[in-house]
Amino acid sequence: MHxxxxxxxxxxxxxxxxxxVYRGLEVGRLVDELLGDVIxxxxxxxxxxxxGTVVKLTFPPGTPGVGYMKEKITKVDDDNRVKETEVFEGGYIALGFDLHxxxxxxxxxxxxxxxxxxxxEYEVNDELAEIASSITTKQFEMMAEVIGKYLSEKSTATA
Structure with missing residues (x-):
């Protein structure tokens, strides 16, 4: 299942x-600072x-499933402003996903x-389709909203 x-x-x-902010490590620093207790x-x-950079995200206490995930940055495209990471340990990979x-x-x-x-994007065995239905972009939407607001307020304060 893809x-x-x-x-x-x-x-x-x-x-x-x-x-x-998003292209490098600053996004992680801001997640830590602004959303550490949520994300x-x-x-x-x-x-x-x-x-090639490897980052570990430790989920807040009470988060269902494995308590962390490790991901590797596989693409940073400055021309098109695209960054890709692949989870290789913990998270959905620990639950049996082939790709996250x-x-x-x-x-x-x-x-x-x-x-x-x-x-x-994910790939998983058809038997794990029920777990796949729990995947959500909500945390990324929250991250984008909070970081966007932070950057907006920061630019207003320095203007």
Missing amino acids: GQMSVDTPVGVAAGVVWD GKVQVVEGDGGV RIRLEVIEKDAKSSIIRSSI
Whole structure:
């Protein structure tokens, strides 16, 4: 079974500013700071934020399933503002998924706004279809909204 889902989150910040955060390790730092109690704690295991970087996300207490996931950055495309990661340990992989890929794309709307498109692609055995129905983009939508608001307030304060 192969599946994919995505969500577009509009933010009132220029695409270049959003991409500066999403392309590397800053996104993890902001998740830690602004959403650590909701999404989890982010720890860089190895790397500098480029392709090959390994990040561990430890979920908040009470989160169902395995308490963490490790993902590797597999693509950083500055021209198209696309970043992809693949979970290789914990998370849905521990539940039996063959693939769990996350794609984050920053799309320019105009000079002062953009869209953060968050996508999940997965492959899983048909017997695990019930677990696949629990996959959601909600955490990425929340992350985009909170980071977008943070960047918007930051740019207003420095203007």
